[in-house]
Every structure is written in structure tokens, then in C-alpha cells.
Amino acid sequence: MLELNTERLYLRTLVEADWPLFFRLHREPQTMQYVFGDIGEEMIRRGFDHRLPAWTPQSDHWLCLVVIDRQSAQELGVSGFRILSPGHAEIGGLLLPEHQGRGYGTESWRAVIDYAAAIGLDSLEATVTDGNIASCKLQEKCGFTFERRVPQAYQIGEQWFDDLVYGLQLGPLRSPSLPS
Template identity: 45%
Template sequence: MPTLITPRLICTPLIEEDWPFFLALQQDPQVMRYVCDHRPESSIRDAFTSRLPAWSPGSEHWLCLVVRERDRQTPLGVTGYIHREADCGEVGFLFAPQAQGKGYGLESLHAVCRYAFTEGGIRRLTAAVTAGNVASKRLLEKTGFIQEGELHDAFWLGGRWQNDWLFGLLRREYGESR
């Protein structure tokens, strides 16, 4: 299972000891505002447990990496990707409020993209962001993702139907944007 290292961060596979941080992240209304409505702890635990098995490129479950500061080992968020097809994957990320706006998301997402394109056999990465989540949109665009469309009434969140912004990034485009 990969460990990704950047100048400020270390991104390590999720382990059982990360449960308190994962739970806190998933229960934070500010973090989950554009992701999903409040869920019972048992549902969050199921999501956590599904990300614990050993992962390798092509696995059917998420590569979930805990993003930490290298110096202090403070957990900041989670990032990773999942293979949707043999050579296509979807990226995702969540960061604690105190870690947002400091470039940690960008730094860790670049590391995930680099890994997916060089080691993971990925040709194309995608991301779906709830319309209105401008911070995540900007992060994806800074990484090189292009908004390719919008799905209307994609899912129910916050008592109403929400649209999804759809993003894509090809391996060759990522190399060009770097």
C-alpha cells in the first residue's frame, strides 16, 4: 500500500487507530456540508471499515490516505482514489476546517494524481463536486482538472436536490499542466 510524501505532508493508508479522526471528520457539519447529510455512527463505521483492507492498483475499494503534517504528524484530512474502470479512477478528499485554505489539499491531491498516473495505471481521473462547493472546485482546477459538465438533480442533500459539477483530468494533460 502506498505512502505518499510531499515537502510538508505524509499520506499514509488508513488504519484502525485513525477511527477517532475519521469519525470526527465525518461528523463535522462544515466538512460534510457538500458531501452528505448527518449519518449514524454505524454508517460512518461501515464506510471506515470498507477502506481498511489492503489496497493495490485495481482494488475495488477506495485508497484512503490520511494526510498528516510531516513534522508533527497531525492529521489534517483524507484523500485518495478508487478505480472505476481498469484505467479510470475517481479522486476524493476531505479536510478538517483548521487545515483548509493552507494548500494541504492541493499538495496531497498532486501526490495522489502523480501516483495514480505513474504507479496506478490510470489514464483518466474524475471528480464530482456538489454545485456550490467553490473551494473544492478551485482545488481541482489548480490541480489541472477541467470542469466537463454538470449533472442536474444528482442527489438529495440538505432537504433538496443538488447538482454535481463533473471534472476530468487525463494523464497527458496532467503532465502538460505541470
């Protein structure tokens, strides 16, 4: 089981016993406001089950880590990433509403970013639904830079939103190929 530690947090691999947390995260309107519309338990369960198998850098599913307060042992949310292409991954996470705005997102993401660098990833990206100001601030606090806006890329309920894509270089910057 993968375990990451920060000053205030302990992150560990998602296990079957985490279903109540995962379900609650996906049913909280405040948490889901910029993620999904109303989704049913069956769809949430499929997403949960997809994240349960042991994760390796070759996996096609998310590395999903439960974020836990070290002092209280309370589960706060989830954080992790999924490999999109060799050396490149998408990072993401969800926190329960009562734990938002306390720096837990930044602290957990920094641990995940450090782990991504330690396993040799070169870069990370984060996709933020336009209007999610807190998530945009999280990207900036973690060193991500805004790369592009994708107009009308994501639908939540009946409304379409732009995607804001942020990037973070982890490895050495690559030089562009020189013409021969």
C-alpha cells in the same frame, strides 16, 4: 503500507487506529456540508471498515490515505481514489475545517495524482456538489477541467444539488477510432 511524501505532507494508508480521525471528519458540519447530510456512527463505521483492507488497483474500495503534517505529525484529513473502470478513477478527499484553505488539499491531491499516473491510470474524475466553490478551485489548481453538469443528481438532507464533474487526463490522449 503505501506512503507518499510532499514538501509539507506525509500520506499513508488508513489503518484501524485512524477511526477517531475518520469519525470526526464525517461528523464535522463544515467538512460534510457538500458531502452528506447527518449520518450516524454505524454508517460512518461501515465506510471506514470498507476502506481498511489492503488496496490494489483491482480493489472495489477507495484507496484511502491519511494526510499528515510532516512538521507537527498532526493528522489533517484523508485523500485517495477509487477505480471506476480500467485506467480511470474518481479522486476525493476530506480535510478537517481548521486545516482548510492552507493548500493542504492541493498538495495532497497532487501527490495522489502523481501516484495514480505512476501506477498507469489514464484519467481521473472528481465529482463536486454544486455550490462547493473551494472544491471547484481545488480542481482547477490540480489541472482538472470542467466536463459536465448533472442536474439534480445528489441529495443532501432534503435538498437536491447538481453534480459538477471534472476530469484530468494522465496518460497519452487517445485518438478516436477512424472509420474503416
